[in-house]
Amino acid sequence: MTSLPLILCSLLYLAVLFVIADRAERRGSATGRSVVSNPYVYALSLAVYCTAWTFYGSVGKAASEGIEFLAVYVGPTLTAPLWWLLLRKMIRICKRQGITSIADFISARYGKSRGLGVLVTLFCIIGIIPYMSIQIKAVAASFATLTGQAHAPGAFFFSDRAFLMTLLLAVFAILFGTRKLEATERHEGLVATIAFESLVKLVAFVGVGAFVTFGLFDGPGDIFSRAAQVPALRETFQFGPGHSTGDWFWQCLISGFAMLFLPRQFQVAAVENVDEKHLNKAMWLFPLYLFVINLFVLPMAFGGQLLLGASADTDEYVVSLPLRNGQLGLAVLAYLGGFSAATSMIIVETTALSVMISNNLVMPLLLTRNRWQQRWGTRPGPFVLNVRRLAILGLLLLAYLYYRIVANRLSLVSVGMISFSAVAQFAPAMIGGLFWKRGTRTGARLGLLTGSSVWLYTLILPTLVPTIFPQSVLTDGPFGIDLLSPIHLFGLRQYDSISHSAFWSLLVNTGFYVWGSLRQPQQITDVNQAVLFVDVFRIDRSRDIPVVWKGTSLLTDIRGLLVTFFGEQRADYILDRYTRRHQLDTSQPFADPRLVAHAERVLTGAVGAASARILVASVAKEEPITADEVIQILKSSQTLLAANRQLTRQSTELQQLTRQLSDANELLKTADQQKDEFLSTVTHEIRTPITSIRALTEILYDDPDLDATTRQRFLSTIMRESERLTRLINQVLELERIESGRAPLQRTMVSLNELVKEAADTVRPLATDKHLLVKTSFPLEPIRVNADRDRLMQVLINLISNAVKFSPDQGRPIDINLFSRADTCTVQVIDRGVGIDPAYHDQIFEKFYQAQANGVRKPKGSGLGLTISRTLIDLHGGRLTVDSEPGRGSTFAIQLPLPQPEPVDDSVLSSNGIIEH
Amino acid sequence: MKSTRLLLLSVLFILLLNEPIITLVDRNELLLGIPVLYLYVMVVWMLLIGLLAYVIHRATPTDDPLSDDD
Numbered sequence: 001m002t003s004l005p006l007i008l009c010s011l012l013y014l015a016v017l018f019v020i021a022d023r024a025e026r027r028g029s030a031t032g033r034s035v036v037s038n039p040y041v042y043a044l045s046l047a048v049y050c051t052a053w054t055f056y057g058s059v060g061k062a063a064s065e066g067i068e069f070l071a072v073y074v075g076p077t078l079t080a081p082l083w084w085l086l087l088r089k090m091i092r093i094c095k096r097q098g099i100t101s102i103a104d105f106i107s108a109r110y111g112k113s114r115g116l117g118v119l120v121t122l123f124c125i126i127g128i129i130p131y132m133s134i135q136i137k138a139v140a141a142s143f144a145t146l147t148g149q150a151h152a153p154g155a156f157f158f159s160d161r162a163f164l165m166t167l168l169l170a171v172f173a174i175l176f177g178t179r180k181l182e183a184t185e186r187h188e189g190l191v192a193t194i195a196f197e198s199l200v201k202l203v204a205f206v207g208v209g210a211f212v213t214f215g216l217f218d219g220p221g222d223i224f225s226r227a228a229q230v231p232a233l234r235e236t237f238q239f240g241p242g243h244s245t246g247d248w249f250w251q252c253l254i255s256g257f258a259m260l261f262l263p264r265q266f267q268v269a270a271v272e273n274v275d276e277k278h279l280n281k282a283m284w285l286f287p288l289y290l291f292v293i294n295l296f297v298l299p300m301a302f303g304g305q306l307l308l309g310a311s312a313d314t315d316e317y318v319v320s321l322p323l324r325n326g327q328l329g330l331a332v333l334a335y336l337g338g339f340s341a342a343t344s345m346i347i348v349e350t351t352a353l354s355v356m357i358s359n360n361l362v363m364p365l366l367l368t369r370n371r372w373q374q375r376w377g378t379r380p381g382p383f384v385l386n387v388r389r390l391a392i393l394g395l396l397l398l399a400y401l402y403y404r405i406v407a408n409r410l411s412l413v414s415v416g417m418i419s420f421s422a423v424a425q426f427a428p429a430m431i432g433g434l435f436w437k438r439g440t441r442t443g444a445r446l447g448l449l450t451g452s453s454v455w456l457y458t459l460i461l462p463t464l465v466p467t468i469f470p471q472s473v474l475t476d477g478p479f480g481i482d483l484l485s486p487i488h489l490f491g492l493r494q495y496d497s498i499s500h501s502a503f504w505s506l507l508v509n510t511g512f513y514v515w516g517s518l519r520q521p522q523q524i525t526d527v528n529q530a531v532l533f534v535d536v537f538r539i540d541r542s543r544d545i546p547v548v549w550k551g552t553s554l555l556t557d558i559r560g561l562l563v564t565f566f567g568e569q570r571a572d573y574i575l576d577r578y579t580r581r582h583q584l585d586t587s588q589p590f591a592d593p594r595l596v597a598h599a600e601r602v603l604t605g606a607v608g609a610a611s612a613r614i615l616v617a618s619v620a621k622e623e624p625i626t627a628d629e630v631i632q633i634l635k636s637s638q639t640l641l642a643a644n645r646q647l648t649r650q651s652t653e654l655q656q657l658t659r660q661l662s663d664a665n666e667l668l669k670t671a672d673q674q675k676d677e678f679l680s681t682v683t684h685e686i687r688t689p690i691t692s693i694r695a696l697t698e699i700l701y702d703d704p705d706l707d708a709t710t711r712q713r714f715l716s717t718i719m720r721e722s723e724r725l726t727r728l729i730n731q732v733l734e735l736e737r738i739e740s741g742r743a744p745l746q747r748t749m750v751s752l753n754e755l756v757k758e759a760a761d762t763v764r765p766l767a768t769d770k771h772l773l774v775k776t777s778f779p780l781e782p783i784r785v786n787a788d789r790d791r792l793m794q795v796l797i798n799l800i801s802n803a804v805k806f807s808p809d810q811g812r813p814i815d816i817n818l819f820s821r822a823d824t825c826t827v828q829v830i831d832r833g834v835g836i837d838p839a840y841h842d843q844i845f846e847k848f849y850q851a852q853a854n855g856v857r858k859p860k861g862s863g864l865g866l867t868i869s870r871t872l873i874d875l876h877g878g879r880l881t882v883d884s885e886p887g888r889g890s891t892f893a894i895q896l897p898l899p900q901p902e903p904v905d906d907s908v909l910s911s912n913g914i915i916e917h
Numbered sequence: 918m919k920s921t922r923l924l925l926l927s928v929l930f931i932l933l934l935n936e937p938i939i940t941l942v943d944r945n946e947l948l949l950g951i952p953v954l955y956l957y958v959m960v961v962w963m964l965l966i967g968l969l970a971y972v973i974h975r976a977t978p979t980d981d982p983l984s985d986d987d
Contacts, residue, residue, distance in 0.1 A: 067958060070958060077962060078930055078965070080969060081924065219950075225950060228947060237955075239954070248935065249936065284970040287969065
């Protein structure tokens with residue numbers, strides 16, 4: 001086949017892609033029903049993962065090493081279930097923050113750090129350029145195979161087909177990738193094209209595979225049984241002899257990371273995602289795609305080896321197998337499949353990288369220069385687009401150069417894996433940033449720097465060995481230090497170069513990320529962004545977007561900023577929509593902080609987080625936010641709550657205090673009143689006998705001729721009243737002494753049986769006068785209490801004589817019962833007199849109660865007897881109570897505690913650890 | 918719940934497709950005309966895809982929309 005028809009074929013294919021892209025964009029903007037808004041298209045667009053490397057390189061690697069090539073596809077399949085945790089969060093954050101590239105993502109997560117954005121962008125360029133170069137190599141090689149020309153690139157740039165191909169791809173990528181400024185607006189044409197190309201890849205590869213397996217052989221069984229006859233091929237049925245346990249694992253791991261963190265994967269998976277729900281289907285459709293496209297790799301590799309021997313390039317089996325068997329059409333389809341794989345990879349990769357370059361390298365640099373503002377300030381929008389176009393061209397030229405100088409000497413797979421392990425360096429900062437709030441800018445920077453240094457040292461340096469460095473660096477180590485050999489660092493010889501590098505670089509990277517993060521306190525913007533990223537789902541749900549922004553910005557300035565980048569119409573649309581949706585007040589000259597934050601987000605979509613920050617800062621008079629303020633904002637609600645709680649507690653305490661005070665006041669008042677009452681009662685009580693004594697003595701004094709009988713009667717009254725007066729005064733004094741504690745009890749062991757008997761005997765003459773019986777009943781065993789004998793006697797006599805007093809003449813007997821129950825003993829004094837209304841049961845124990853009592857039980861004593869009795873019993877730790885009803889007599893009961901039994905003996909106490917002597 | 922199931926699925930298959938289990942089938946033999954190692958990897962891979970689809974689509978309608986985010 002000659003070159004011309006194949007070139008025409010390629011151009012025709014590109015034209016078809018153009019039509020698809022154009023229709024997709026028109027349909028998206030005209031009807032609003034986007035072709036891209038579809039889980040199948042989303043899953044197919046993810047298959048941009050399968051590049052020309054997959055298409056050609058898999059077969060090449062399978063031919064030499066057997067199943068190991070599969071690690072690159074098994075890895076993403078094994079991590080696919082985790083997309084629900086990882087990718088969904090990334091998608092949500094990108095949408096909320098207007099993030100358009102992985103560099104922007106990492107920069108935004110760690111406090112909108114410009115330095116990190118630059119670092120990630122540069123590292124992406126270094127890591128991905130080789131990868132792009134192998135696409136050029138693959139297309140050029142397959143073109144050469146198909147046209148039967150030599151593989152070596154032409155001597156002169158413009159006569160080299162690969163160079164022309166590069167320029168063509170650059171034009172194509174520019175046309176697709178830089179149509180609109182706002183990278184957050186989806187590239188619908190781009191995505192539709194990629195999805196289409198993924199279908200072409202799949203059909204072409206499976207077509208060729210099926211042809212080889214079933215057309216040239218009798219199915220896979222035939223191929224494998226024939227291969228089993230060849231010892232060299234039979235060896236690859238297993239992991240090779242050089243295979244170590246770790247290789248497969250590490251290659252799976254970095255492939256899993258690459259699936260998410262390669263710039264093009266991030267672009268299609270996170271930035272271009274229309275609906276998070278599409279993930280549901282993509283999570284199993286994408287692994288299925290990988291499975292199907294790899295189904296025929298091994299049969300094709302063994303078939304190629306069996307049919308073509310060692311003469312043909314193993315990377316070219318997909319084209320050369322049909323070609324040599326007279327299937328030109330199938331060979332062209334295979335070529336187009338590979339071409340599809342290469343173009344889609346290059347378009348998406350360069351688009352993603354150009355956005356990174358303009359947003360993270362060029363714009364922040366220019367925005368801080370004053371002269372730029374004057375020169376380009378009027379039309380930065382087109383300027384940004386031009387930067388991106390130039391970036392795409394520059395990247396492809398670099399890739400071409402790399403292809404000419406380096407990649408031509410290496411197989412497709414080894415170059416691809418170098419890129420994979422490069423982007424794996426983003427994993428600690430990315431995954432840490434998604435789930436660990438404490439991860440900081442310093443940690444991310446340290447991790448990335450050290451990890452990528454190890455990557456450079458262990459993977460890139462060896463590729464430069466005969467050219468720049470002497471061979472001895474690999475064999476003897478630098479400066480003859482064997483342990484530092486780049487391919488066997490610290491003597492680790494079991495792993496292949498990719499796994500070896502992946503292990504050391506990721507170990508160092510993760511270690512420094514964690515150490516750097518924990519080393520010093522986080523900065524303010526760091527904290528704020530960490531919360532916005534890690535808690536993105538929670539914040540979304542609460543619809544509470546914390547805006548930690550302080551300062552004033554004129555509405556016209558914000559509008560001006562948007563107009564400069566998006567034009568008047570679009571700027572007004574953005575502002576109006578936000579204002580309407582959040583019902584903001586636009587009559588004020590100053591913009592609402594939320595509007596400013598929104599404008600920054602929109603600008604982030606266009607120029608990146610770090611640049612947007614600079615732009616907004618340039619028109620806003622921002623007051624620097626201090627750590628205290630942020631902490632206050634974040635904790636204000638907590639502080640309020642705490643303060644509230646404290647106030648509540650204090651007021652409760654104060655209320656309690658007030659209540660105690662008023663209680664005490666009441667007590668005081670009552671006591672004061674009682675004192676008054678007591679005084680008036682005492683004076684009344686004293687005045688009564690004094691008055692009668694005085695009256696009688698006056699009569700006797702004034703009337704000396706009184707008859708002897710009357711005189712005798714008067715004198716006896718005076719004597720009785722004087723005695724009463726003395727008794728009264730004695731009792732008042734005694735009560736006062738008892739209550740003030742100046743009359744302590746003289747306790748001894750007292751037999752109650754004897755005491756009650758004695759008291760009854762003392763009172764019995766009084767009872768006999770009234771013809772009353774006093775009956776006592778005791779238990780046989782004497783009851784002994786620890787008490788003041790005289791005081792107790794006084795109480796008993798008082799109670800018994802009261803009972804006599806209130807019993808009618810010749811009434812029923814007075815009963816005195818003594819008994820003990822549990823740890824108390826009781827003395828009951830029962831009379832069958834008039835009784836007391838229960839309403840007065842408490843009052844009869846009060847001082848001088850009888851003064852106010854209305855004839856219920858008119859006392860004949862001082863009115864202090866019961867008061868003193870109760871006080872004395874209280875002092876003994878007992879109780880004096882009354883049970884009575886009018887007309888049924890009364891029962892007064894003294895309850896006294898019985899002495900406690902002897903304490904337990906010493907041995908028991910000492911076994912409990914208490915030793916007493 | 919969905920996240921947990923998916924995480925477990927991932928862990929299970931990482932175990933099935935790694936050392937030491939993969940060494941058990943690392944033999945120079947043919948089974949059904951296909952090398953044992955290849956057959957094993959492809960079958961386990963297919964199983965993972967099938968289970969993944971099952972877990973996702975079984976969980977979707979019943980999942981609580983609120984717990985969905987966790």
